[in-house]
Amino acid sequence: MHDPRALLDPGTEAVRRLARRGYTLDVPALEELLSSRNAGIKTADDLRAESKKLAAEVGKTAKAGGDVSALKERARQIKDEIKQAEEGVEQKAADLREWMLSIPNLPLDSLPDGFSDEDATEIRTWGTPPEFDFTPLDHVDLGERTGILDFARATKLSGPRFRVAKGAGAALERGLVSFFLDTHIREHGYTEFAVPHLVSPTALVGTGQLPKFEEDLFRTSAGSRDLYLIPTAEVPLTNLHADEIVEPGELPLAYTAWTPCFRSEAGSYGRDTRGLIRVHEFEKVEMVRICAPDQSQNELEKLVGHAEALLQKLGLAHRVILLAAGDTGFGAQMTYDVEVWLPGQNAFREISSCSDCGQFQGRRANIRTRTEDGKREFVATLNGSGLPIGRTVAALLENGQQADGSIVIPEALAKYTGFSTIHADGKTD
RNA sequence: GGAGGCGUCGCCUAGUCCGGUCUAUGGCGCCCGCCUGCUAAGCGGGUUUGGGGGUUAUUCCCCAUCGCGAGUUCAAAUCUCGCCGCCUCCGCCA
Missing domain, CATH: 1.10.287.40 (Serine-tRNA synthetase, tRNA binding domain)
Structure with missing residues (x-):
């Protein structure tokens, strides 16, 4: 949310900056x-x-x-x-x-112009996409052939866009969760939280999902209560400090949580209908950072680095792109997407989105800190996936596939799963 | 779900029965100053938060705020009703 006086201040250049994302003030x-x-x-x-x-x-x-x-x-x-x-x-x-x-957040001037992912600026790439002397399968075929993913039965249970993971597939998910959390806690300095997966409308207003994007959410009602399933742990983690004043000495805060995420995916009919890429429910480890407003750009670099570190430990080729002003999410003033290489699609696909929201959410959720001279000011908030479990499983299956139909698990993860190979029949060792 | 208790400006607390003198008492903490080899103590002053207006150098004025909301009244921390949160007990439950 914006301060109306700031929007009217010519120095803010709100009209010009909002126009870059197609909003006319x-x-x-x-x-x-x-x-x-x-x-x-x-x-x-x-x-x-x-x-x-x-x-x-x-x-x-x-x-x-x-x-x-x-x-x-x-x-x-x-x-x-x-x-x-x-x-x-x-x-x-x-x-x-x-x-x-x-009104959406003001994009920073450093963002490229444009309204689609094609207008993004490539910042860096890491690793080399694997070469295959056979035609690589996508994760749906790999998962169903080995029996570790079962989309047909997921549909029987809940309809389209859900997944069932079995045996090594389920173990892979559980291992990734621990691997991601451990890395953030031990190496990146995050504090782990376990949080509610149902939140109030107020919390969703705080992070910007409401009132504008209600159709993307799953809403529940029981008695007189009105709760929503979280679309991301960003919502509970960021709102932990709603209506609070965080002392400057405590900043920056670095929080992580593993939660399910629920998204209605309204308006994405026909897109990524197969597999793990776009589902109504998925697991994710999320990172949230809260800092003084003048620190948010530094913090964003750290945040995206933490997401990349996980892919590097897993040996997955990826690149970082800076989203165009018109493609940046409602609450963000700057967003890096990390895209992982998916051999089954022969393309980079988004696996993490790391956003600097500036004071936009801080004002909505009323999270404040103090300046050096003791005045209250709204904090800056950042959030990024680190990482989604389903999309990482897809990347691991597609990148690790062998000519004999088996899948090789990266060493860093094998410690968590207890196996380093998933054979064509779904057995492991 | 049922019964009872509680909710006051960082923390603790007075005030609520019986409406106006509440511009909310006192203590702790914190900030400034005095005193003082230094520190402590002592003394004096300040210290809720949000909003609006005028000035824009400072500062000044006003409004709201006693968990939230509604009501009664010329007037509500105080009376009435509803709600929320916490605590205790009971019921149900993984």
Whole structure:
């Protein structure tokens, strides 16, 4: 969310910057709304001041035995006027808030122009895609042939876009979770959390999924409660400090959590319908960093480095791209995507998205810290996948496949799975 | 789900029965100053948060805020109703 005054400050260049992501800011309308709201506040405040004076006068006069009926009559009139003024202010304040909540974050000027992933800038690549002297299969064929993935039965249970993993497939998922968490905790300095997977609408407003993107979420209701399944652990992790002031000495905070993620995938009919790439429910280890606003760019570099480190330990070729201004997510001011090489698709595919949200979420969730001179300011927040389990399984299967139908598991992970080869029949050793 | 208790400006706390003198008491902590070889103690002052207005050098004025919301009243921390959270006990449950 933005501070309306900051948006109207010419120095912010909000109109130009929002235009880069296709958002047109109506400055005159915003000026009008803000100033009429403020005028309403002044009117109501002044009336209340008068009302308080009258009440005190009534008390005094009554004590002295005077006649208070005229004073009371005037006080009742003011009360009506206050009510009227307040109703106007409330309406305008609600309109203003709704508007502010719907405006995306300002992209940084360092981002490339454009609106699609084709406009992204490639930052660096790591590793070499494996060469095969046979036609590599994709992870769906590999998983079904070895019997470690079962999409047909997942559909029987829950419909399309779910997965069942069996035997080595399930063990692979569990091993990856431990491997990712251990690396972040022991080598990257993160604190592990276990968090609720159902959260309140308020939490989702805090991180920006609501009110605009409700159709992407799974909503639950039980009794009078209204809870949503989390689309990412970013939501509970970031909101841990909602309505708090985090002392500067505690920053930066580095949090990680392993959770399921639930996404309705509305509007993606026909895209990645096969396999693990786009499903309604997947496991993910998420990283969240919270820092002073002037540190967010440094922190973003660390964050993306932590995601890359996992792929490097697994020996998976990947590249880092800087998303174009118009392709960057609603809450982010800058996003690096890490893309892993998928031989089955003969392409790099997104496996991690690392975003610097600046103070955008901090303001929405009311997470603050203090400046050197003790003033309160909103923190900056960052989040990145580190990493999603399903997409990593897909990458491991496709990159590790051998001519004999077996799959070789990287050494770093074998310590966690207890096997280093999945044979064509699904057995391991 | 049922019964009871509690919720006050960082922490603790007075005030709530009986509405106006609450501009919310006191202590602790913290900040500034005085005193002082130094430190402590002592003394004096300050210390909720959010918003609006005027000035823009500072500063000043106003409004809201006693868990949240509604109501009664000229006037609510105080009375009424609803809700939320926490604690204790009971029921149910993995």
